[in-house]
Amino acid sequence: MTLLKVSGIETYYGKIQALKGVSLDVEQGKIVTILGANGAGKTTTMKTIAGLLKPKSGTVEFLGENITGLRPDQLVKRGISLVPEGRAILSGMTVMENLEMGAYQRNDKEIAKDLEDVMQRFPILKERKNQLGGTLSGGQQQMLAIARALLSRPKLLLLDEPSMGLAPLIVADIFKIIKEIKDSGTTVLVVEQNARQALKIADYGYVLETGKVIVHGPSHELLEDPRIMEAYLGKKSE
Amino acid sequence: MLLEQIINGITLGSIYAIVALGFTLVFGVLGIINMAHGEIFMFGAFIGVTVTSTLGLPIWMAFLAAIAATAILGYLLEQFALRPLRGKKGVSHLAPLISTIGVSIFLENLSHHLFGAGNHPFKSSFAEIHYTIGSITIYLVQILIFVISVILMIALSYWLSKTKAGKALRATAENLETASILGVNTKQIITLTVIIASAMGGIAGILVGMAFNSVNPQMGLSIGLKGLAIIILGGMGNVKGAMAGGLILGLAETFIVAYGDSGYRDAIAFIAIIVILLIRPQGLFGKKTSEGRP
Ligand SMILES: Nc1ncnc2c1ncn2[C@@H]1O[C@H](COP(=O)(O)OP(=O)(O)O)[C@@H](O)[C@H]1O
Numbered sequence A: 001m002t003l004l005k006v007s008g009i010e011t012y013y014g015k016i017q018a019l020k021g022v023s024l025d026v027e028q029g030k031i032v033t034i035l036g037a038n039g040a041g042k043t044t045t046m047k048t049i050a051g052l053l054k055p056k057s058g059t060v061e062f063l064g065e066n067i068t069g070l071r072p073d074q075l076v077k078r079g080i081s082l083v084p085e086g087r088a089i090l091s092g093m094t095v096m097e098n099l100e101m102g103a104y105q106r107n108d109k110e111i112a113k114d115l116e117d118v119m120q121r122f123p124i125l126k127e128r129k130n131q132l133g134g135t136l137s138g139g140q141q142q143m144l145a146i147a148r149a150l151l152s153r154p155k156l157l158l159l160d161e162p163s164m165g166l167a168p169l170i171v172a173d174i175f176k177i178i179k180e181i182k183d184s185g186t187t188v189l190v191v192e193q194n195a196r197q198a199l200k201i202a203d204y205g206y207v208l209e210t211g212k213v214i215v216h217g218p219s220h221e222l223l224e225d226p227r228i229m230e231a232y233l234g235k236k237s238e
Numbered sequence B: 001m002l003l004e005q006i007i008n009g010i011t012l013g014s015i016y017a018i019v020a021l022g023f024t025l026v027f028g029v030l031g032i033i034n035m036a037h038g039e040i041f042m043f044g045a046f047i048g049v050t051v052t053s054t055l056g057l058p059i060w061m062a063f064l065a066a067i068a069a070t071a072i073l074g075y076l077l078e079q080f081a082l083r084p085l086r087g088k089k090g091v092s093h094l095a096p097l098i099s100t101i102g103v104s105i106f107l108e109n110l111s112h113h114l115f116g117a118g119n120h121p122f123k124s125s126f127a128e129i130h131y132t133i134g135s136i137t138i139y140l141v142q143i144l145i146f147v148i149s150v151i152l153m154i155a156l157s158y159w160l161s162k163t164k165a166g167k168a169l170r171a172t173a174e175n176l177e178t179a180s181i182l183g184v185n186t187k188q189i190i191t192l193t194v195i196i197a198s199a200m201g202g203i204a205g206i207l208v209g210m211a212f213n214s215v216n217p218q219m220g221l222s223i224g225l226k227g228l229a230i231i232i233l234g235g236m237g238n239v240k241g242a243m244a245g246g247l248i249l250g251l252a253e254t255f256i257v258a259y260g261d262s263g264y265r266d267a268i269a270f271i272a273i274i275v276i277l278l279i280r281p282q283g284l285f286g287k288k289t290s291e292g293r294p
């Protein structure tokens, strides 16, 4: 089943056109990755899906409903949660308050239990729960950002370059966590520069170049395509 | 008498703190100085005069009426003077500031029309009630002002740190985009913030009316500038800073009048700003690096 269907979106920054008709499908229960060089339009795509940017044309459908142009908070309600590039931790609020904000729209009785679960899964967050978010290291902030996004109980988790700026060991941790998130039933759309590692956990992927999808296919095909690996996934992958 | 001056200073300072809190809340969320805050405050004072002196109703009704009226003014300010300028391409970042200056001039003129120029006494039945302990005289009004201010400050602090809406306000103040992807309807939170700030201004207006027994259409400007001085003193957008800054200014003014030259009373706020900015540019409670807002 298609959870998210993006059709021909064109998004602008003023007069600059960043997306020139991007289309992609995210199947329920999968990890889907968006790859591409710096400036290709990956973040713009994620922000458009999450409602932070409005496309000039094209549509975004979620569970069959047209959600184009809805506000971010309306999309959180429908089950879309974004972990933005740079993590966006609320640095003046405590780790616990950051987590609570993740559950902002919920009113159910299980919030306390979910908070407890999250801190079980990320013990470092429990340890630091009364510290300000800004005092965490980069890796800890990424864990917090992911945990916070999960607290809204999303159907679709959007991750924009979760491994950016992190040490290799922590990057491996993050990819393991993404895999676990999928296994627990949440669909993931992840933007990465770390192409090889992303394709290892993803079911399929899209490669963006200057605002367009130029190739897409199952991960193993993208991984085996030497042309793509060289031309679009860069020397960064090792 | 020293103790009496301290009581006077705290009374004045707690009013200043309430005014400054209104400024700082709006600055925190919108990153703008609301130059109409002083005039909203002045409207609150006039509503208080009208309800008590003109209509002869009890003081608690004056508070309710002032809160309601200034909350509505806050809503209108956001709806018609601030929101239309937000997020639009090509709108200068100074536009909202100028817009609030426009609203402040409008409100001042409006109050001339509605209430007339000149001073209006604040006749409330208990303005003269006072207690004498030894050589110290304390007016009931002073106690009332202090108690209301403290309750307001405690309530606001609690609301900001413990409630869901308060946390959403802080998240919005720190980063609008982040708050929105966490599910906060930031438009609603901004409106709520301007309404709460304005209502606090309205309450402060009545308190000042009671304290000085005088209300006039120009009172908004001077209190507005002082509120501004206080949030620079305390650290822009900082709630604790606004409270402490208000108290410091209130005490400083009172002592200047009592033991120095009363002619410098209104200058003290601005002398304090200059000194603070030289020594601690981020304000007493502000963080060293300005973060969040470009
Ligand atoms: N705020 C902005 N204003 C103007 N242009 C932008 C802005 N953000 C991104 N762009 C431009 O849009 C294009 C796509 O950017 P982005 O989506 O951030 O790429 P990626 O995430 O793939 O690195 C780039 O050419 C970039 O320069």
Ligand SMILES: [Mg+2]
Binding pocket: A042, A043, A044, A085, A161
């Ligand atoms: Mg990017």
